Amino acid sequence: MSISPVNCPNTDCYWSAHGIPDKYTEARAWHLAAHRAEEHGELLTAEQVAYATRAGHTLPNCARTAAAVAAAPEPIPARWDRTVILPEHPNGDLDGQTIVCCITDDGTKRPIGLFLDDEHREALGLLLVDPNGEDEEHATLLAEVQRLKTELAQAQEDIAFTERNTLPELRRTVEHHQDGKKRWRDRAQKAEARVAELEAERHTTNEALSDAAQQLRANSDRITELEAELTKYVGKEPTIAEEMEYLSGCLNAVRDLCDATEKQATRWEHPLPVPEWVETVRAATDGVRPDDPNDNRHRILVDGKGNGWISVCSDEGTEWVVPIQPAAHVEQDVRDVADETGSLREIGRCW
Incomplete structure (x- = not known):
């Protein structure tokens, strides 16, 4: 936008008006006419007076129009x-x-x-x-x-x-x-919208936290229930001797069943054939299983006193074992161990 000063045409007058854009020609002309009417006694035209009235400008006290001068008495x-x-x-x-x-x-x-x-x-x-x-x-x-x-x-x-x-x-x-003011009003509206959005997010977050709190309470109740269940067993585990005694009782019951089945078959004058499973089951209770020449694992055995043994080698038909205890270092014959403890049964194998 072009803005140039409005200057008085009189060379000895230094009056000027600033800040009026060049495109507002009527406003620029009025300010110059008002100055000349007030300072130089120049008459205003009817058009200038009409513009001043329309634009809300105040007429100079000494200003007169040409028509007014003509109508005034001499x-x-x-x-x-x-x-x-x-x-x-x-x-x-x-x-x-x-x-x-x-x-x-x-x-x-x-x-x-x-x-x-x-x-x-x-x-x-x-x-x-x-x-x-x-x-x-x-x-x-x-x-x-x-x-x-x-x-x-x-x-x-x-x-x-x-x-x-x-x-x-x-x-x-x-x-x-x-x-x-309009910019601040727009910012306020955006801020209000953001506050509403954050309140909605807070509502959603509160619901999620409430669900999480309920789940946490449920988990806590479940943990308490499991801990109460655990107290039934903690500190009450059977010892190895007790477990071996229980297992020995189970094996003895199986042997007794095998003996009773065999006796039932042979008690008649003309004995019946003993079922094949009897011998197989009796051998299984003694820990006897067919040897696999390709199985190089060491056998793990338990004697009649509940002590563990591990097979270390076989030499000319003799299998040598050592106790599983850390201080074990003397090899013994499996038959000697069985004679000393009453039995020696295999319970597994390892490398």
Whole structure:
């Protein structure tokens, strides 16, 4: 946007207006016309007055249009004849006005009267009482009147300057603040939307935490239940001797069954054939199993006292075993161990 200053065409006048874009030609023309009407006494056109009225501008106090000048009555030149008739004079005005007697200065010498009310009479003051007075008080009053007129003119000029230069800036400032309010309003709306979104997320999170807490309580109850179940068994495990005694009792029951089956078959005068499974089961209870020449694992055995043994080697038909205890280092014949402990049964194999 192009913005150039508006300057007075008079070379001896340094007035200028700033901040009005070039495209606003009417506004630029009005500010220049208002300045020239106030400072240089130039008449305003009817179009300029119409624009000022439409735009809300204040007309300069001294500004007059050409039409108004044309319609105004022609002034009558006159001079004061040093006569003043006050209201209290027998020939004074009945309405209480002061009559200043004058004589026309157009060659006709006609007497005319200038009627002054109390305000104008007070303003003229001693000049009406003592037209020829040259005292110090009279001079002081005239100087004060002149000073007040000068201050009034300066104040009017300052007001006009402020209207020409400050109002556009104020409008731009107001527009800027309005734009700022709109931006803050948009930010507030976005913030409110974000708060609503976070509240929804918090609600979802609270539900998830509630479910997790319920599951945690259920797990805790299950752990308590399992710990109570575990106390039934912890510290109550049977010893190896007790387990071996239990297993020996089971094996003895199986042997007894095999013996009873064999006796039942042979008790008759003409014995019946003993079932084949009897011998197989009896051999299994003694830990006897067919040897596999390809099985190189060491046999693990348990004697009649519950002690563990492990096979280490075989030499010329003799199998040598050692106790499983850490201090074991002396090899013994499996038959000797069986004779000493009462039995020796295989329970597994290892490498």
